[in-house]
Amino acid sequence: MADVVVQQGRVARTSGTRKRGSLRNALGHKSTVAFFLTLPLILLIVLLVLYPAFYSVYLATLNKAMTKFVGLGNFTFLFKRETFWMVVKQSCIFAITAVVFKALIGFIVAHFVHNIPGKKQRKWRGMLLVPWVIPPAMSTLAWLWLFDPSYSAFNYTLSFFGVGPIPWLGDTFWARFAVILVNVWYGAPFFLIMYLAALKSVPDQLYEAAAIDGANWWQRIWYVTLPMMRNIIAITTLFSLIVTFANFDIVRILTSGGPLDTTHLFATWAFQVGIQSSDIPLGACVSLFMVPILAVAAIFILRDVTKRGNEA
């Protein structure tokens, strides 16, 4: 649309007002108009993304008192700390496990919801979205009570079966299990809603064609549903991976990184090191480590999306 308008403007102009200025000439260029139209967004990104990003790079090169330039000193210091490598490992375990389960649960539940007829479906969709719309800080507090070792509903229920009490947040394994569980509970509805939308966009006739071609239930999912959904799956997974990797609130509220820092993620550890221990440069350094890891994931997943975008 913009092209057409600009072209028409140019034609109209040639006859009369050629003298009136370079500004008009400049505006006549498509790229100039495009630049001005996107300027508000560019300013926002500069202000809210680029400036903090470069500022944190700058911070990461200072000493603890923020008085001296130390170059890569903070980074080499981090590499030598065992806790740092544990955070890397836990962040990867947390993000990958949680995303896989969110995707699986979202996919399965989306199929169930997709097959519920009409009005009922709207009710179920609404109910299943509840975890996602509650502010996570609040819902995590509720989970904190559920995980309480002495008075919690979980341990009380389990006691009837002769199990427990389980130190949900006091033991490394169970604490990691708990933070992942809460993250899955919170994030699965997002996958559900994305997959449900994707399912609805697959034409029924493709399934009918597949049914006539002889595909059974599983083959229909494998040869029709999944290929038709793969762009959505890729984008949703990437998006969720980023958000999960950078998670802060759930871990902060449930375990504060404990026991013995074993549930720390980059964000919570950066907070602890930078804010609570007043070493802002080191905290900035920790948070910067998320960038290369997520960038690699983004490149891999999005490369496939553009490739497939051309065929669908």
Next chain:
Amino acid sequence: MADVSLRKVIKRYDDVEAVRGIDLDIADHEFIVLVGPSGCGKSTTLRMIAGLEDISDGDIMIGGDVVNDVPPKDRDIAMVFQNYALYPHMTVAENMSFGLRLKHYPKAEIKARVTEAARLLDITDLIDRKPKQLSGGQRQRVAMGRAIVRNPKVFLFDEPLSNLDAKLRVQMRIEIKKVHQKVRTTTVYVTHDQVEAMTLADRVVVMNKGRIEQIGTPNELYHKPATRFVAGFIGSPAMNFIPCRLEDVAGKLQIRLTDRIAFALPPARAARYNALPRNDKLVLGIRPEHLTESHAHLEPGIETFDTVLDVTEPMGMETLVYFGLEGTPVCGRVNPNAGATDGAPMRLAMDLNNMHLLNEETGAVL
């Protein structure tokens, strides 16, 4: 290859009966077209034969076996959908071979069948493309190719040409006919376009409101329609329906259209209609091609009358003329050189040898 039979097939959606007890026998190798307006139950009938819809009552037999509870994949049928339903992520060859691959045919045989079908449909060059890179007509060919490679007992077509433009539709119609002449598979074809039905079918099934109105060859339906619905549905422009009554004048039977216009019936027609009560409300059915310009040497049974034309539509090889008979709009087809002009008086000739007489209440052709 197989015959298909429907026995009192009924389809109910909640309280609504979409298909109301259909009986139909389709012979081996036959090309049957189900035609009717939207909502007449033709697509539902096809989908019941395919197994995509359950039947509420009755029996469907393919090759003599009742297949009511047999899933689509085990009915040995192939279907071509209106929007082609090609798998967008597969190439043309993969689309065509999908069914065979699922049934674990040997690779060599799959390749041979796909190559043969592609040759038959003239899509050999497109075999490695994705559906997105194909035009509508090419996609339609691929969809037919997918049906042909399976070598099924029955082909089912669900309005396969509706998404194509008019020119391509005519072209593909001929292609479909050619393909059927080569493969001779029993075919059930659904369309709302009566021209498609007439041109393709060995026999046409005209459906209306969930029932079969008439089954017959295209010529039978055109020349001997059983009901007013069939008479009006088949043929374009549609048959004219003019209120009339029979009367006896001087021992001869004549048909009165208006106070001014009445014609003596030709002997064959008079004999046929003589037993009818004289006061019944009747309808004269006459096709536009039997309402032409008058000329000097008229054959027996062709009667003339004067009228004033409302509108004329020159079509090139003929001119359509529209006029009114006591408020009833009537269409005729005249020679383009007959001098028909808008608003001008004209003498027209009605060929009563080809007239139909219908009961106004029941719609039955008498």
